[in-house]
Amino acid sequence: MIPLKILLADDHEDSLKTLENLAAKHPEFEVVSTCRNGEELVEQAAVYKPDIVITDIKMPKLNGVDAIKKCMQFHPDLKFFFVSGYGDFAVEAFNISAVDYVVKPLEKSRFYAALEKAKWAVLRNEKKLFCQKHGKKKLPLKFNGALYYVPFNDILFIEKLGKKCFVYTKEKTFETYEKISDLFELLDDSFYLSHRSNIINLNNIFYIKPKNETYLAYFLGFSKHAHISKLKIKEVHEKIQQLNE
Structure with a gap:
């Protein structure tokens, strides 16, 4: 660097x-x-x-x-x-x-x-x-001493755990100390802050199912799931529909 x-x-x-x-x-x-x-x-x-x-x-x-x-x-x-x-x-x-x-x-x-x-x-x-220069196509992430440019389409979801955020793709998981709110600002309309600790890529959701007082989003070929607040589930469905129109 x-x-x-x-x-x-x-x-x-x-x-x-x-x-x-x-x-x-x-x-x-x-x-x-x-x-x-x-x-x-x-x-x-x-x-x-x-x-x-x-x-x-x-x-x-x-x-x-x-x-x-x-x-x-x-x-x-x-x-x-x-x-x-x-x-x-x-x-x-x-x-x-x-x-x-x-x-x-x-x-x-x-x-x-x-x-x-x-x-x-x-x-x-x-x-x-x-992001402004490149049309918000990739998310720059500093990880293990290098700067990665992660294509938006590859991101499944982002999860906040403690002081870190984990950016999940099918091939790799990236760790960063950036705030989840700062990461969200760098993403486009295909991403949604579905929970205080989760950002989901609406384009990559395979299915959603309820569990107790919340909802879980699953991704094809990926074992981990993301959380969706019950207060936001309606808007998630609406946004997915808008992206598919």
């Missing part, structure tokens, strides 16, 4: 070095530039086009919030979070869609949690752009 490009900004040399050292410990990230004021942040963002910006707020020439606003004029999909000694800018930060807001003194675990959130925000955006 190509490392995600990170740009760092802080007017304190020690803080900037700490951020750089923490980010550099993970091979999935690459620090492409470090800046000491807001104007430099904007200039470097235009040159390097980073995936993620991590910045202080109170800096010379231009504060971090205003610098990010300028960056978003030419990089609207930019993901960013703030690391600041002041907590009173948090509302303004989230109003411009900051991924996170970390208050100094910086804790390593807190920094990495924010960085992980930023990483997934970048990957989700890349997947949405891919």
